[in-house]
Amino acid sequence: MPSFYDPYVATSLPTDVSYVSSYWTANAINSCDHNAAALPEQAEIVVVGAGYTGLSCAYELSQRYNRKVVLLEANQPGWGCSSRNAGFVLRGTGRLGLSQLKARFGLEQAQLFHQEYGLALQRLKDLVAAGNIDCQAQTPGYLKIAHTVKQAQLLQQQAERLQRDFAYAVSFLDQSALQGCINSPGAFGALRLPDCYGINPFLLLRGLAGLAERSGVKVFANTSLRAINHTGAGYQLTTSAGSLHCEQLVLATNAYTPKNILPELNRGCLPVLSSIIVTRPLTASELSACGLTPGFMAMDTRALKYYYRLLPDNRLLFGGRSAISGADLAKPQYPAQLRQALWQTLPALQGIDYQYHWAGWVGVSYDDLPRVAQTSEGIYYAAGYCGSGISYSLLAGQRLAEKLMGETLPPLPLYQSPLQPFPFTRGRRLAQYAYYQWAQFADRFLS
Known part of the structure; x- marks a missing residue:
C-alpha cells in the first residue's frame, strides 16, 4: 500500500490522488472533471469537503435557500469517508445508544435523539428519490x-x-x-x-454529487485548502488552485481535516x-x-x-x-x-x-457525540460521527445549512455546543494505543 494520508500529522491534504482501491471503486468509472473552470476570486458561500455532509449542505443551501455555493474537494468528491465506508445505514450516530443517551440526558432528550435519527434515515431516502440514485439498498x-x-x-x-x-x-x-x-x-x-x-456507499456518493451540481452548486475537485485567514468581512482562503474570498465558510472535512487548518476541530476530533x-x-x-x-x-x-x-x-x-x-x-x-x-x-x-x-x-x-457547530470566528463545521455517519451525516449537512441561514435547530446537545477538546491533545495516540490494549483484554475476560 502506498504512503497513506494521516490527518494527525499532515498540514494539508494532497491533491490528484485517486480513490482508494476498494471493492466499491473496482468497477466504477473514476474520471471526473469538476474543476474545468478557474477558481473564482469571490464566493458567497464556500463548503470545504465534498463527502456526504458537504454535498448535503451545499445542495440544501442551493436548492432550498437559493444561495450561490462553491464546493471545494482536495481530490475527487467523496475521496475520504464517503467512498471508503462499509455501507451501513444505521439509525444513530456517535457511539452512544438510546439507553446510554437516556442515562446521560434523560428520557425526554433521548426520545428527541431517536426522532432526529429517524429524520436522518428519511433524509437519505429523500435525497435518493430526488437524485433517482440506485445505491443498491x-x-x-x-x-x-x-x-x-x-x-x-x-x-x-x-x-x-x-x-x-x-x-x-x-x-x-x-x-x-x-x-x-x-x-x-x-x-x-x-x-x-x-x-x-446496507447500501453501496460509492454509488450513493456519485448520485449525491450529481444532484448537488444539478442544483447549481459549483464543485471544484483537486483543490486542497491550505490556509484560512479571517478578514472580518469573511474569509480569505488559500488553496492549491489559487485563493478566493468568501462571505461564509463551512468545513465538512470531519476525520480528513489536516492538522493546522482549524485547530478547534483538530483538538476535538481524533x-x-x-x-x-x-x-x-x-x-x-x-x-x-x-x-x-x-x-x-x-x-x-x-x-x-x-x-x-x-x-x-x-x-x-x-x-x-x-x-x-x-x-x-x-x-x-x-x-x-x-x-x-x-x-x-x-x-x-x-x-x-x-x-x-x-x-x-x-x-x-471525546464525548462520543458528533457536533454541528460554529467557531468563535464564525466558521461552521460538522464532525465526530465515530464511524456511524451515513444517514446522520446527510442530516448534519442539512442542519449545517439551516444553522448558517439562521434557522433554529432542535434542542439537542448535537447542536448546542462545539466539539469538546481531547485532554492532553498531543498524547491522544498513546492513549488510543492504551485503550486498544485494554479493550482487547476486556473483550476476552470481562464482557
Missing part, C-alpha cells in the same frame, strides 16, 4: 450480535427498554433463534433493528483508522454453511467491534479497527488480523482469503 434488518452470554442478557434487557421507552420495534433473538440467521460459535443472541440496511476486507463471491454451499441470507448485516458487542455484511454479489465484507497511524497501515498484520477474525466468526469460511482490503479514517469525538 438491501432489505432492512440489522443485527447487533452478542459475543458472550452476558452480552446477550444485556441485549435482551436493552430490547425491552427500547420497546417501552421509544416504541422502537426492535426484537431480541436468543441463541436458538439466531441460528436461523448465522452459524457462528461466537453468537449468543442478538438485537434486531428493523430500519437499518482520526481513527478502520479497515475492511472483502472475500470472493461465496458459493451456495458456503452461504448455507454460514446460515447467511441476502441482506444480512451485523455488528458484534465487542469494545473493538467487528462489522460484517453479505453484499449483493454474495461476497462477505468484514471490517474493524486497524493501525494507530497511517505509517503503520501498510503492515500486512492488519488485514491478516481481520481475516483471522472472520474465520473465527464464521468457521465455515476457514481458509477463504480476501480479494480486497482498504482503510479510511473515522472522526471520533
